[in-house]
Every structure is written in structure tokens, then in C-alpha cells.
Amino acid sequence: MKDLKGACIFGQSGGPTSVINASAAGVFIQALSEENITAVYGAAHGIRGILEEDFYDMSREDPEQLELLKTTPSSALGSVRYKLKNPDVDDSDYKRILEVFKKYDIRYFFYNGGNDSMDTTNKISKFLQKSGFDCNVIGVPKTIDNDLFGTDHCPGYGSAARYVATTLMELYHDARVYDTPMITVVEIMGRNAGWLTAASALASYKGAGPDLIYLPEIPFTMEKFLSDVRKVYEKTGKVIVAFSEGCKDSDGKYIAEMGASLSKDAFGHAQLGGAAAVLAARARDEFGCKVRGIEFSLMQRCAAHLGSLTDVMEAFAAGREAVRAAVSGITDHMVAFERTYVDGLYNCSMKLVNLSLSANTEKTVPREWINEEGNFMKDEFIEYAIPLIQGDSHPPYVDGLPLFAKLRKVQAGKNK
Amino acid sequence: MKDLKGACIFGQSGGPTSVINASAAGVFIQALSEENITAVYGAAHGIRGILEEDFYDMSREDPEQLELLKTTPSSALGSVRYKLKNPDVDDSDYKRILEVFKKYDIRYFFYNGGNDSMDTTNKISKFLQKSGFDCNVIGVPKTIDNDLFGTDHCPGYGSAARYVATTLMELYHDARVYDTPMITVVEIMGRNAGWLTAASALASYKGAGPDLIYLPEIPFTMEKFLSDVRKVYEKTGKVIVAFSEGCKDSDGKYIAEMGASLSKDAFGHAQLGGAAAVLAARARDEFGCKVRGIEFSLMQRCAAHLGSLTDVMEAFAAGREAVRAAVSGITDHMVAFERTYVDGLYNCSMKLVNLSLSANTEKTVPREWINEEGNFMKDEFIEYAIPLIQGDSHPPYVDGLPLFAKLRKVQAGKNK
Numbered sequence A, B: 001m002k003d004l005k006g007a008c009i010f011g012q013s014g015g016p017t018s019v020i021n022a023s024a025a026g027v028f029i030q031a032l033s034e035e036n037i038t039a040v041y042g043a044a045h046g047i048r049g050i051l052e053e054d055f056y057d058m059s060r061e062d063p064e065q066l067e068l069l070k071t072t073p074s075s076a077l078g079s080v081r082y083k084l085k086n087p088d089v090d091d092s093d094y095k096r097i098l099e100v101f102k103k104y105d106i107r108y109f110f111y112n113g114g115n116d117s118m119d120t121t122n123k124i125s126k127f128l129q130k131s132g133f134d135c136n137v138i139g140v141p142k143t144i145d146n147d148l149f150g151t152d153h154c155p156g157y158g159s160a161a162r163y164v165a166t167t168l169m170e171l172y173h174d175a176r177v178y179d180t181p182m183i184t185v186v187e188i189m190g191r192n193a194g195w196l197t198a199a200s201a202l203a204s205y206k207g208a209g210p211d212l213i214y215l216p217e218i219p220f221t222m223e224k225f226l227s228d229v230r231k232v233y234e235k236t237g238k239v240i241v242a243f244s245e246g247c248k249d250s251d252g253k254y255i256a257e258m259g260a261s262l263s264k265d266a267f268g269h270a271q272l273g274g275a276a277a278v279l280a281a282r283a284r285d286e287f288g289c290k291v292r293g294i295e296f297s298l299m300q301r302c303a304a305h306l307g308s309l310t311d312v313m314e315a316f317a318a319g320r321e322a323v324r325a326a327v328s329g330i331t332d333h334m335v336a337f338e339r340t341y342v343d344g345l346y347n348c349s350m351k352l353v354n355l356s357l358s359a360n361t362e363k364t365v366p367r368e369w370i371n372e373e374g375n376f377m378k379d380e381f382i383e384y385a386i387p388l389i390q391g392d393s394h395p396p397y398v399d400g401l402p403l404f405a406k407l408r409k410v411q412a413g414k415n416k
Helices: A020-031 A047-051 A063-071 A092-103 A115-131 A157-175 A201-205 A222-236 A275-287 A309-327 A379-389 B020-032 B047-051 B063-071 B092-103 B115-131 B157-175 B201-205 B222-236 B275-287 B309-327 B379-389
Strands: A006-012 A037-043 A055-057 A106-113 A136-141 A182-188 A212-214 A238-244 A290-295 A333-342 A345-354 B006-012 B037-043 B055-057 B106-113 B136-141 B182-188 B212-214 B238-244 B290-295 B333-342 B345-354
Touching: A006 A020, A006 A047, A020 A037, A020 A063, A020 A106, A020 A309, A037 A047, A047 A092, A063 A309, A092 A106, A092 A115, A106 A115, A106 A309, A115 A136, A136 A309, A157 A182, A157 A201, A157 A238, A157 A309, A157 A379, A182 A275, A201 A379, A212 A222, A222 A238, A222 A275, A238 A275, A275 A290, A290 B290, A309 A333, A309 A345, A309 A379, B006 B020, B006 B047, B020 B037, B020 B063, B020 B106, B020 B309, B037 B047, B047 B092, B063 B309, B092 B106, B092 B115, B106 B115, B106 B309, B115 B136, B136 B309, B157 B182, B157 B201, B157 B238, B157 B309, B157 B379, B182 B275, B201 B379, B212 B222, B222 B238, B222 B275, B238 B275, B275 B290, B309 B333, B309 B345, B309 B379
Parallel strands: A006 A037, A006 A106, A106 A136, A136 A333, A182 A238, A182 A290, A212 A238, B006 B037, B006 B106, B106 B136, B136 B333, B182 B238, B182 B290, B212 B238
Antiparallel strands: A037 A055, A333 A345, B037 B055, B333 B345
8 A cells, every 4th residue: 555654663573693683674674764664663573572562662772773683693583483363264463463563564574484474474364455554564574494485595505505515515624625535415504405505506606615415306215325425435535514404215204203303483483404414424334534513503694794785785676666656655565576688697687576475385496407317506506696696794803803783772652 | 953954844734724734835835945055855645655665856836836825724634543553562663664764865854734743753763862863853833622732823724714604604604593492403523622612602792793602621511512502592592512422421421422423533532423313312302493403524624715814824834943943953842922012013923832732631621711500602712813813815716716726746756
């Protein structure tokens, strides 16, 4: 709806990234400049902050700190993994959100997250429409997993990919120091899509990366893995394997499950990790040489010191675009990226995709970008990924250490 | 001996660091400019390259690549963990080294490494003296462990410390994202000295670091650990623990040993790792909340993208100083750092310490720099460490990824 006047609220949801705060900066800086936006709220811990009237008045923040958000990792407002119920079964949360929106005259709702969060955004958008409450709802994409549908790539991916590729290049050098056989198995995040693990191929493209790459897109067998490793091992005595935590065998069983029991998060997703340890132990048994299992763990999603400038700028732009679109009257959409090449040079422009499209639809790595053997990336992937890691972004350094944003968080919710 | 004319050979030994190649650059660039040095050799895999006549002619390298070594992690020539026998028991290796030195007229020997490598250097130096073969021998220190005796600090430590502190600041932000209890246990390298784990306190000094820090200098008990964690947990629900892989209980048993059997390296040192997993499992049992065990693994010693400029410059200077000292007639010494404060500003100057002094003597963290409880660092440590992480050093980036040196490695040993 056009010429809608009122407050806006923004929330961060799901696993943090290096650049989710850059999108927040984009939303806040743009929203604070819009005439039709009468107040700018930041929700504490996403949707939970809305339900509990726990949110901050972002106009009270120091503009310098908002600028610093661009290079501050994690979710400055706090995030949440809260699954809204199906409104046909239980609409109490939705009614509560509507109540809060009415109370604070919230006419713009921006939500930053991945698949699950876009599902949340979509459900809220549809409920508000059904209720006849005018509120423009725009999703802002983010995920290091890069698996959101309808967008060429996701904010957060480029920086995580740069971390993965750079760190693997360093590990490659480290692993070649001794003139003795060594196998290194590196576990990389990605629940169902192998985009981030595939980024390890960027290191190989530079001549210093993994020999073998396993994505969840290809069913995993231990026999094939060991025979792949053997081929490299017999040739060079040095093997580096990049391995997605989400790899499963043909029965859908995670490799990590062979090692430890799995717990589940609020969305019922298995909490993964431990695949590197399982594979390292197996390789040690098989080859009897030194084997290192390495997990990039949380570091891969919060390494703002190794951000991709392209990613940071695009994440910021996505936040601004969400506000601009909403103010221009658009609702029920997610900001998405479209890639074009101008004179052979990468160019990223914004578009809007319907929320229902992006909600809960996962985009996996195309089979034709993976080699026939299913253990390495083809050049098509390199061409796709390389523009996304361009430029060096890092926080300002004071005393040799990063200076991160510190928000005042002036409470604006009347319940707190 | 002064006015000694002949070839020089340089070798890298022990675990690599981010800046061991910066010292190599210092040695090579200086040696290539010295009139009295007739040939500059780089030994493949340290002492093994000398024994096997496997070494490179460094004058054949592109000067640009030698310059790039300053920001290339790991050991470009290859390293080794080879323990020379006691010459009184078996002097065959020493005789072989003398034979090679005579064959190639090697009159300058530079060796870069930690405690064990300085022991090797010392033994060779003494044997050459005893044999009446004129050869000036200078050790160049390196170790992320910072445990070399006779020097204020060691090249490699500052960069590893900067990695540890920066990464912990990022993890601190990541760990605070959800409004649910969480314990994070981070395992940091250091076999017998806690210097690198102590560097995590730099993150706390910036307001975003661990709550508890455990060093090998203090005997570890699980009861005290759990009670320390409980105190923080009950107050904030978020606990970050920095933990040295070298922590031992009062019986000298490594914490990691509770989890897995230990293998030993060539020096008889236990191969550590796994303490984070052991402690995370224990904390999970005790508190029933989400617990993450994280190992900084090899990343902490090869993260040249997060180098300390101070460290890189000092490492380079140490290499140059070794050559200058040797050419001026000094032998049987190791380059060491002396810290002075000029108008309150940190200043690092070079000195030389007797090789026998630094060989095999470990310098641990002073007890008075650790708090009384034995679970955190005092300000004295911060004052010591902060000058060592100043300045941002990283390799040049091409396509968003680091450009590392690639040596030609033109063989100069006649056996190969």
C-alpha cells in the first residue's frame, strides 16, 4: 500500500552471518531518512521481541555505531529460532503480532533471515492481509548456506565463502610442511545445500586447495570416499578433503551420525557436526598415517575480519532496498539479487520476489556444476562464485583488534 | 670468526607459523647482499635437507617472490621434526653435516625454530667447533608457543595471538545471538606454556572475550572448572572458556587423555588435541544446555591474513640480524628480542643470546600474571602482549584471495 505512514520494525532471525548487521544498517539508515516512517524499531531476538514488546528505538543510536554495524558480525539485535504455528491450527501468535503492530502503529515490517525466517515472514504477511491491517512486509535474505530460492545468491555467502577459501589456502600450505604423508579432513557448514563447501574449490582454483570435495547434493558412500582418498594419497601422500556437515548416505543418514547421537533444533533440524572426526578416524584406520580432522565451526559464519566487500555492500544495499520498496507501496515480497554481466563485468541488481516463492524452498548446487565423479567442482561453479568474494572488508582496528558496533538499545517497547 | 668467506645455508624447523617465512625473507635478502657470502642455500625440510644434500639456490629466486614470503604462512622450504642423537653416543649425523658443509664450503649456518630446533642448532655448533671447522652458526627464534628462553617474545607469537584474540571477539558476538544458555569451550595450542591461550584475554580486555582462561601453568581440576563455569553460568547464562591443550591435572595427565589415547611425535611429545571435546561433553552433562567445543586447530598458526605487522616486521628483522651477526664474526648464538619503552612507547631491539641458554629451556607464563584463582589473566599480561599484536598484516589479495609466494626451488645439492 502506497503513502502508508507509521512506524517500522526490523528483526534478525536464524543463524548469524558476518553481514546480517550490514543489512540492519541498510534498513535503519534508510528508514531513519524516510518521511513516511514515523519510528524505527529494532526487535530484540526477532519475532520474540515483537511478541514480547521487547524492541529498541533505533533513532537513539549514534550514527557512527550504525555505520560500524556494516563490519560487525553476528546479530546485533539478537536472533531467534522460533517456529510460528500453522495459523489454521493456532493463530494466537499472529493475533498477538497484530495487536502489537496496532498498538505501536507499525506499518512496515522487515525481517532478515533464511528459509525458515522467510516462511515466518510470509505467514505474518498473509495473516495481516487477511486481517485487513495495512502493513507492508518485506523480507531481507541472508544465509551463509546460500540456499534461498529466487535470488542469484544470498548476503552472507560471499564472506563465508571467502573465509572458507582463504583458510583452506592457508591450511594447504601448513599441511605441506613436513615430508610425511598426511590427510586433512575439513568439515564445512551446510545442512542440505553444499554451496559453502563448494567454495573450498576457490582455493583449489588458486592452486592451493582441497583435492576432494563432498557436497550433500551427492549421496555419500564410505567406500567411494576411501577409494577417492587412496588415489590422491598414492600419488602425493598429501590429501585435503573438504566435506559438508550435511553429507548423507543413500538412506539419508548423516555421516556425523556414525559418531554421535544427534540433537534437534526448534525447527526439527538435526544439529550437525562431528563428521570430520568420524571421517578422520576412518581414514586413520585405513591409511595409518597422520590425519587431522578440522571443523570451521562457528568461525566460518562470524569472520567479519575476512569479509567480502562485495558481500558487505550488497547486504547493506539489500536492507536499503527493502525499505525503499516498502515505502513505495510494495508488500509480501523478499529482496533478491539478479546477476548480469556488463561488458563481461559482474553486476548485481535488486529485484523483488514473492514471499511464498522463497519461503521454505531450498536451492541446491546444480548437479552439472559438480564433476561426474561427484567429488569436485567444475569451472561453472568457480565462475559463479568468484565475483561474490571480491574486495577485502574488515572492521576498523584499534590496538590491533577489531572495533565492533556497540548499540545503546534504548527500550521502546512499553512492556519492558 | 670474522672475515669468513663461503656459502650459507638456512633451514626451517618445527611447527610452522604465520611469519617463519618472513624470517626466511630476512635471511635470504640480507645474505644475498653480503660480499662474504658466496652462495645462499635454502635447505629442504630443515636438517634433513642438509643430511641429504637437498637444498635450493636462493639466488635463482625472483626478488618479488622473496618479498612475498613476508606474508606467506607455513614453511616455504619445508620443515622437519628430526631429533639429532646425542653426539657422544652417535655422531654419524654430525659427521655427515660436516662433510656436506665442507663439500659446499658452507661457512654460515642459520636455523629457524623453537626449543627443539635451538637444541639441534646448539649441538651442530658445538660439534663444528670441536671439529675445528670454521662456520658461524646463528639461531633464529620462532614459535607461536612463545616459550623460548632468553628473548622477550618469539616471532610467530604476535600473529597467532592476534588470531586468537580476534577470533574470540567474533565468537563472543556469535555466542550471544540467542537468548538461551550456552557454553563455549575453545581449545588453543600450547604444549607446556600458556602464552597463546593467555592471548585470549586480549579479547576480554576489549570487552568481548572469554570469562575463564586455563593455562598449563596451573594444575587443572575438573571440580574447580565446573564450579568456575557454574558461577558465570548462573549469572549470565553465557560462558566462554579458553583452554590450553596442554592443561594437565596434578598427576600430569592431560585433559585430552580422558577422551582419546595419545600418540607421540618424533621428540616424544604427546600429540594433543581433543580437550575441547572432553570438556564440552562434561559441561553438557553438568548443565544440560547447549555446549560448543571449538578447536582453533592449525588455523591459529597459519592465519597470515590476520598477521600482526609488528610480528612480521620483527620476524624479518630477526632473519637479517642473524646474517649480519654471523658476517660480523659472531657464532654459537641465537637472535633474541629485548623490549624497551621509549617515552612510554614499545620498542624492540635485537640482542644475541648463547645457544646453550635457549636450547631446551622453556619459558612459561609468570605465576604473578595469572589471577589468584588461576582462571584468568591479570593486567600485567595485557601490558606485555598488546604491543605484540599492533598493526594489520595480510598478503596482497588477487580475486579476493591471498597471493602467496611460489618459489622456484632450483636444486643446488648435487645428490638430487
